[in-house]
Each structure stands twice: as structure tokens, then as C-alpha cells.
Amino acid sequence: MSMQITQSPLKSRPIGEIAADLPGATAIFRKFKLDFCCSGDVALADAAKSRGVNLEAVEHELEELSASGQSVAIPHETPVLIDHILERYHETHRRELPELVELARKVEKVHAEHPQAPHGLGDLLQQIIGELEVHMKKEELILFPAMRRQPTGVFDAPISQMRHDHDDHGAHLQKLETITNGLELPDGACRSWQALYAGTGKFIDDLMEHVHLENNVLFPRFETKFAQPVES
Ligand SMILES: [Fe+2]
Ligand SMILES: [Fe+2]
Incomplete structure (x- = not known):
């Protein structure tokens, strides 16, 4: 499953929403120590800034995951x-x-x-x-x-x-x-x-x-x- 990353810039989307739309993104967020579960309504750019994380590096890994088609789908029903x-x-x-x-x-x-x-x-x-x-x-x-x-x-x-x-x-x-x-x-x-x-x-x-x-x-x-x- 591939995420519609062209809809709006990743950096302005809530981190929990990205995690929900792109299975596998959670592993990237954990690697960068970004809280996607309890603070999921925070925009990716703000989450990265508050953690002192390089936003471009996170975006790059998310885009690579999306393009790879290797994410495991979350059950929909x-x-x-x-x-x-x-x-x-x-x-x-x-x-x-x-x-x-x-x-x-x-x-x-x-x-x-x-x-x-x-x-x-x-x-x-x-x-x-x-x-x-x-x-x-x-x-x-x-x-x-x-x-x-x-x-x-x-x-x-x-x-x-x-x-x-x-x-x-x-x-x-x-x-x-x-x-x-x-x-x-x-x-x-x-x-x-x-x-x-x-x-x-x-x-x-x-x-x-x-x-x-x-x-x-x-x-x-x-x-x-x-x-x-x-x-x-
Ligand atoms: Fe539960
Ligand atoms: Fe619960």
C-alpha cells in the first residue's frame, strides 16, 4: 500500500495520521524517537523540531518507505x-x-x-x-x-x-x-x-x-x- 504523499506536505500533516496512512512509518518514528501515539495530533515538522530531529531525514525515510510498497497493511475492517x-x-x-x-x-x-x-x-x-x-x-x-x-x-x-x-x-x-x-x-x-x-x-x-x-x-x-x- 502506498500513501498519497502528494496531497499535502508531509511536514504539515499530523504524525499520527501519517502513521495510520503509511504502515511501517511507526518504525521510522520510533527510530527518531518521535511520539506518534499519545501526541499523534502534532504536525510532523513540530514533532521533529521539539525533539531536535532532522526533519528532512525523517521525510526522506518516509518517502522511501512509501515508494517501496513494502509496508504491511493495517486491517481495515x-x-x-x-x-x-x-x-x-x-x-x-x-x-x-x-x-x-x-x-x-x-x-x-x-x-x-x-x-x-x-x-x-x-x-x-x-x-x-x-x-x-x-x-x-x-x-x-x-x-x-x-x-x-x-x-x-x-x-x-x-x-x-x-x-x-x-x-x-x-x-x-x-x-x-x-x-x-x-x-x-x-x-x-x-x-x-x-x-x-x-x-x-x-x-x-x-x-x-x-x-x-x-x-x-x-x-x-x-x-x-x-x-x-x-x-x-
Ligand atoms: Fe487496547
Ligand atoms: Fe487502549
Whole structure:
């Protein structure tokens, strides 16, 4: 799938919209540390400027991806998209996070005296598990079933609550980055420490993709502000 990059300049388009239109763009945004999920309504140029990132370099990679036709399409049908979110992200978080907590507690204990030890990581991950579980249950039991039942429904209030929860998730991710020193391993880090940071990095990537698919692709289909005018 190729994006219509000639419609308006990439730099003036919201970063979340680009991520939604061009599958694979999220990997480029993550590489440049641009927030496309919780701050998806910010124009690409502004996002790059606030991060001190070279805008032309980002645009170049996006244009190359678009031209390559190698992007993997996001499921279009709403029920298929919801199934994808549940199977690829909700189930993965539930499966992988408990192991990360165990690993974090082990590394914190064994390397307690190390100046770069990720103190508090196990507790933070445990807190994230609890908050994510409550959030995902709300989606699974209330919002997503309503979306399946009423494909043209408008659910502004519950979606606003979900977006608020997502902002909280984003704050947790920033704390993860701080505690782990940007996932930078010290020289000679043991295998457990390596596995912990690799797993934490994967979780951060997964959660950003997960929130992006909801904030920028699924939710706008059910919000008043994104409703298409009815043609007479
Ligand atoms: Fe979700
Ligand atoms: Fe969510």
C-alpha cells in the first residue's frame, strides 16, 4: 500500500495520521524517537523540531518507505482490526509482562550495588500490569463489543476515557526509559540484564504500536470530531 504523499506536505500533516496512512512509518518514528501515539495530533515538522530531529531525514525515510510498497497493511475492517489488537497486543502484554517483572526483580537484587542498576523497575512494571489490565478489560468488555454491535455508533465519552488512560501509559513509558537509562546496558551486563532490556524494549515498541492503532486508526471511526459530513 502506498500513501498519497502528494496531497499535502508531509511536514504539515499530523504524525499520527501519517502513521495510520503509511504502515511501517511507526518504525521510522520510533527510530527518531518521535511520539506518534499519545501526541499523534502534532504536525510532523513540530514533532521533529521539539525533539531536535532532522526533519528532512525523517521525510526522506518516509518517502522511501512509501515508494517501496513494502509496508504491511493495517486491517481495515473494524472487527478484523479489533481482533488484531486483541490477539497481537492485549494477549502479548499479558503473556510477556509477568516474566519481565521476575527478571527485573532478579537484576535489581543481584546487582543492587551497581550504579546503573534499574532500581524500581520491577515495581513499575508490576504497576503497569495492574493499570493495563483494568484498561484492557474496559476495552474488551464494554467499548469493543459496542463498536462491533454499532459500526456507525459514536462513543465520545468512553473513548475520551481510553485516550486519558493512554496518556497515563505514555507517562509510564517515559519512567521506564528513565529508570533504565534509555535501555543502555552497562559494560559486561549479564544475560538476565540483557534479556530484561531486550524484553522491556519490545514491550515499549508493542505498547506504542498498540496505542497508535487505537488512538489514530480505530477510535476516530467512532468520534464526533472525525465524523464525515452526510452527503445529501
Ligand atoms: Fe487496547
Ligand atoms: Fe487502549
